[in-house]
Amino acid sequence: MTIMQRRVEKKRPTAGEFTSGNQHDSPILQLKLYGPPMASNLKQVWVPGPLIVGAGPSGLATAACLKDRGVPSLILEKETCIAPSWKLRTYERLRLHLPRQYCELPFMAFPPDLPTYPTKQQFISYLDAYVEHFDIKPLFGVEVGNAEYDPSIGFWRVQTNDLEFICRWLVVATGENTEAVWPNIRGISKFRGRALHTSSYVKGDDHRGEKVLVVGCGNSGMEVALDLCYNDAKVSMVVRDKFHILPRELLGISTFGLSMFLLKWIPVEAADAFLLFCARLILGDTGKYGIKRPKVGPLELKSTTGKTPVLDIGTLAKIKSGQIKVVPDVMQFTDTGVEFVDGTHEDFDSIILATGYRSSVTSWLKEEKDEEFFSKKNGFPGTSFPNSWRGNNGLYATGFTRRGLLGAAMDAQKIAQDISTQWNSSGTVDLSCNSKIM
Numbered sequence: 001m002t003i004m005q006r007r008v009e010k011k012r013p014t015a016g017e018f019t020s021g022n023q024h025d026s027p028i029l030q031l032k033l034y035g036p037p038m039a040s041n042l043k044q045v046w047v048p049g050p051l052i053v054g055a056g057p058s059g060l061a062t063a064a065c066l067k068d069r070g071v072p073s074l075i076l077e078k079e080t081c082i083a084p085s086w087k088l089r090t091y092e093r094l095r096l097h098l099p100r101q102y103c104e105l106p107f108m109a110f111p112p113d114l115p116t117y118p119t120k121q122q123f124i125s126y127l128d129a130y131v132e133h134f135d136i137k138p139l140f141g142v143e144v145g146n147a148e149y150d151p152s153i154g155f156w157r158v159q160t161n162d163l164e165f166i167c168r169w170l171v172v173a174t175g176e177n178t179e180a181v182w183p184n185i186r187g188i189s190k191f192r193g194r195a196l197h198t199s200s201y202v203k204g205d206d207h208r209g210e211k212v213l214v215v216g217c218g219n220s221g222m223e224v225a226l227d228l229c230y231n232d233a234k235v236s237m238v239v240r241d242k243f244h245i246l247p248r249e250l251l252g253i254s255t256f257g258l259s260m261f262l263l264k265w266i267p268v269e270a271a272d273a274f275l276l277f278c279a280r281l282i283l284g285d286t287g288k289y290g291i292k293r294p295k296v297g298p299l300e301l302k303s304t305t306g307k308t309p310v311l312d313i314g315t316l317a318k319i320k321s322g323q324i325k326v327v328p329d330v331m332q333f334t335d336t337g338v339e340f341v342d343g344t345h346e347d348f349d350s351i352i353l354a355t356g357y358r359s360s361v362t363s364w365l366k367e368e369k370d371e372e373f374f375s376k377k378n379g380f381p382g383t384s385f386p387n388s389w390r391g392n393n394g395l396y397a398t399g400f401t402r403r404g405l406l407g408a409a410m411d412a413q414k415i416a417q418d419i420s421t422q423w424n425s426s427g428t429v430d431l432s433c434n435s436k437i438m
């Protein structure tokens, strides 16, 4: 039956119209669309609701918000579990960096007995409970390799190894931290010790007694250095750029919470001045220990560049006591260690690269040049918060606000509201395409 420029009633599909994707009961209504898939070996799958790429906290929150509004969605996840960045790529001693009230996903509070900064395991248990509560069933082991809007049918074509999903709404929830960044330092392959990225770092005990160089001093680098120190490693940490370090708590209140409060009432410059004054009182002059502050204050820097201040949980005290040595940038690796930019050499047993992550969206999402929502430069939406959640032609982004889980929760709710309005506004889905339902 040809459905060229035909409107199909958007009734909830009955059981017979669904096929189970893998062993899941996801709402996948399979159609054979006239007009071939982009590659002839691909089987086409029609998704009546939004398709979400990524089953991290952002994707899960979006699915839950959609479900709450009666909109079925489907999540594709390349790994074999939900939240793999937490389950598979984080170190044992990790706790949430921010107090728990800023890390809750929509519609579900943390259990009341959790500490202010839940452990990684507690956060994972919370996410598992979230998925169970909202009955979210992602398709696992399904990596999106290409996604393109097809203007001739008004739908997205989203391709994996062997499937082409056709959907009207595409939600990108693949995270700001998809790919580990390996710095391009000369000689890295020569180094005969262990060189690993923080995404593969598990625990300090694995490096007990070793001489370890941590390259990078963001929140992860600082925490890993501290963990190593607790496990009797001899730690050096490369501090290359200026950055802000703040105590995790000020006056008994979380620095994050206090900052949010201040920003409601006073200009960012005044809030920064207050934070830096308190930080100086509590932490002293960090410049004396090799940690120089940028001219722009921490909150202004965060809002203009996305650079997050480091929230100190004890690393600075170890730097002050000399247990962690601050060293200059690395010029090149040698077979036994590194040569620093000041010309000195030092041997190390292990080198841990706390050099961050990057978004990989633009490696698979293809957008027309004049409609580009995701920037090719950094894989983030070109528009900034609070307008970074909606792109063109039914494209959405959740979790790209540089505001952690709080930002993701806000995105998820806005996206669900927007899509549900469209879902409910007409009783029909417009399939104005040169297609056939078989």
Ligand SMILES: Cc1cc2nc3c(=O)[nH]c(=O)nc-3n(C[C@H](O)[C@H](O)[C@H](O)COP(=O)(O)OP(=O)(O)OC[C@H]3O[C@@H](n4cnc5c(N)ncnc54)[C@H](O)[C@@H]3O)c2cc1C
Binding pocket: 053, 054, 055, 056, 057, 058, 059, 076, 077, 078, 079, 082, 083, 084, 085, 086, 090, 094, 095, 096, 097, 098, 102, 103, 142, 143, 144, 145, 173, 174, 175, 176, 177, 178, 220, 364, 398, 399, 400, 403, 404, 405, 406, 408
């Ligand atoms: C060490 C660390 C600690 C953090 N602590 C906090 C904190 O305390 N509070 C806070 O608010 N934020 C914190 N964050 C920041 C942020 O909240 C987390 O990174 C969070 O996991 C982001 O969730 P997400 O769903 O956006 O991305 P992710 O958790 O990275 O999930 C993205 C998912 O997409 C999948 N995916 C990627 N590409 C594809 C593809 N092509 N096809 C299919 N699937 C794909 C990935 O496998 C992954 O499961 C922390 C980040 C890190 C790295």
